[in-house]
Amino acid sequence: MTATHFSTKDRILSAAEALFAQHGFAGTSLRQVTSQADVNLAAVNYHFGSKENLVNEIFRRRLDQLSQERLDALKAALAKDSSPLQDILSAFIRPALNLTLDRQHGGAAFVRVLARAYAEKNDRLRKFLSDNYGHVLREFAKALAGQLPELDKETLYWRLDFVAGALTYAMADFGMIKRPDGVSEKDHCVKSAEQLIAFAAAGLQAD
Amino acid sequence: MTATHFSTKDRILSAAEALFAQHGFAGTSLRQVTSQADVNLAAVNYHFGSKENLVNEIFRRRLDQLSQERLDALKAALAKDSSPLQDILSAFIRPALNLTLDRQHGGAAFVRVLARAYAEKNDRLRKFLSDNYGHVLREFAKALAGQLPELDKETLYWRLDFVAGALTYAMADFGMIKRPDGVSEKDHCVKSAEQLIAFAAAGLQAD
DNA sequence: GTCTATATTTGGATAGAC
DNA sequence: GTCTATCCAAATATAGAC
Numbered sequence: 001m002t003a004t005h006f007s008t009k010d011r012i013l014s015a016a017e018a019l020f021a022q023h024g025f026a027g028t029s030l031r032q033v034t035s036q037a038d039v040n041l042a043a044v045n046y047h048f049g050s051k052e053n054l055v056n057e058i059f060r061r062r063l064d065q066l067s068q069e070r071l072d073a074l075k076a077a078l079a080k081d082s083s084p085l086q087d088i089l090s091a092f093i094r095p096a097l098n099l100t101l102d103r104q105h106g107g108a109a110f111v112r113v114l115a116r117a118y119a120e121k122n123d124r125l126r127k128f129l130s131d132n133y134g135h136v137l138r139e140f141a142k143a144l145a146g147q148l149p150e151l152d153k154e155t156l157y158w159r160l161d162f163v164a165g166a167l168t169y170a171m172a173d174f175g176m177i178k179r180p181d182g183v184s185e186k187d188h189c190v191k192s193a194e195q196l197i198a199f200a201a202a203g204l205q206a207d
Numbered sequence: 208m209t210a211t212h213f214s215t216k217d218r219i220l221s222a223a224e225a226l227f228a229q230h231g232f233a234g235t236s237l238r239q240v241t242s243q244a245d246v247n248l249a250a251v252n253y254h255f256g257s258k259e260n261l262v263n264e265i266f267r268r269r270l271d272q273l274s275q276e277r278l279d280a281l282k283a284a285l286a287k288d289s290s291p292l293q294d295i296l297s298a299f300i301r302p303a304l305n306l307t308l309d310r311q312h313g314g315a316a317f318v319r320v321l322a323r324a325y326a327e328k329n330d331r332l333r334k335f336l337s338d339n340y341g342h343v344l345r346e347f348a349k350a351l352a353g354q355l356p357e358l359d360k361e362t363l364y365w366r367l368d369f370v371a372g373a374l375t376y377a378m379a380d381f382g383m384i385k386r387p388d389g390v391s392e393k394d395h396c397v398k399s400a401e402q403l404i405a406f407a408a409a410g411l412q413a414d
Numbered sequence: 415g416t417c418t419a420t421a422t423t424t425g426g427a428t429a430g431a432c
Numbered sequence: 433g434t435c436t437a438t439c440c441a442a443a444t445a446t447a448g449a450c
Contacts, residue, residue, distance in 0.1 A: 008434085043433085121229075169368060249446080251445095
């Protein structure tokens with residue numbers, strides 16, 4: 001396979017990701033997917049077995065990479081002499097927000113798929129995500145707890161939930177903030193990350 | 208109509224709200240709705256014209272009340288000699304979290320419907336919400352700006368987005384935090400509000 | 415306003431040729 | 433691995449009796 005060739009499987013994944021981002025899982029038909037991917041209707045069931053499994057594969061393709069980037073960044077932050085809160089938060093937040101930059105490869109669409117997944121609260125999908133990627137969150141909770149020794153565990157978990165909510169919201173571009181015309185996408189993303197890290201660090205350290 | 212009588216229309220609204228919360232808009236069929244409401248399949252189209260209009264009516268029923276409660280609480284907070292940040296945030300956050308307590312009347316389900324609405328990013332629905340309830344958010348932004356004079360407008364809007372995200376996330380119970388067995392629902396809600404207000408106030412005041 | 419019955423469309427999935 | 437054709441279930445919506 002050359003660098004410019006995309007297999008039927010890849011084309012289906014990318015088309016499905018874009019459509020799921022726009023219309024949701026239930027709101028997207030396999031006919032739309034195969035049409036946009038320019039493959040035959042039967043191809044989805046051939047390559048993925050079912051619509052549900054196609055959804056799982058979309059998550060796997062993105063989250064394997066995102067988790068690795070987050071853990072690598074966390075490791076680097078913890079390896080330093082001091083590991084300020086901001087560096088740990090940065091390790092969690094920046095790789096996620098960077099996905100929103102990746103329009104070329106559909107990362108931006110995936111971010112919205114992820115936000116939908118939270119809203120859907122599909123039990124099987126949640127179990128899939130928890131089983132496969134829950135350990136990443138636990139690593140970060142542990143690292144943050146180390147920097148906030150005065151905080152009781154319960155409060156820490158509350159606040160981590162709030163950070164996750166703010167991040168999801170910011171990533172999926174739900175809010176009022178729109179990128180101004182003069183600002184590049186990359187600069188906007190960097191700014192988002194800085195703003196969120198400062199906000200989250202202060203919130204985590206509230207009295 | 209007596210206090211204990213619920214019209215076909217009301218029963219449809221409540222059943223639809225509960226089902227939309229659980230399975231999403233596209234994921235819920237009118238057959239499920241009419242079956243759960245114990246009305247005939249044809250009743251939805253008779254009373255609401257279409258599925259889409261049924262969705263809008265669900266939002267109208269809840270948001271008219273929520274917006275009024277928020278604005279009343281804001282007015283009360285601003286009428287006092289001093290209006291600390293926490294009181295303004297409380298006016299925004301508590302009425303929303305109180306909805307999660309209202310299991311009797313389905314408010315808890317609506318909260319998740321609202322979270323879905325953000326994720327859906329349905330343009331017609333977003334316009335409906337912005338047109339009808341956008342002024343509430345602007346009132347709060349103005350009030351908060353008055354308490355944070357040193358903050359530039361752009362940063363304020365960023366942080367408001369983060370607060371909205373954290374609130375949505377907390378309300379819809381997406382995160383890791385689960386209500387412990389020994390704690391009543393009401394206590395859990397009060398605790399959520401306190402935690403979020405403290406977190407948001409600190410975040411808003413970050414350097 | 416409510417019912418039964420049904421028209422019409424659309425969806426996921428599969429069989430079987432190539 | 434890919435295609436056409438098709439099955440079958442489920443969906444929205446409507447027509448017309450009561």
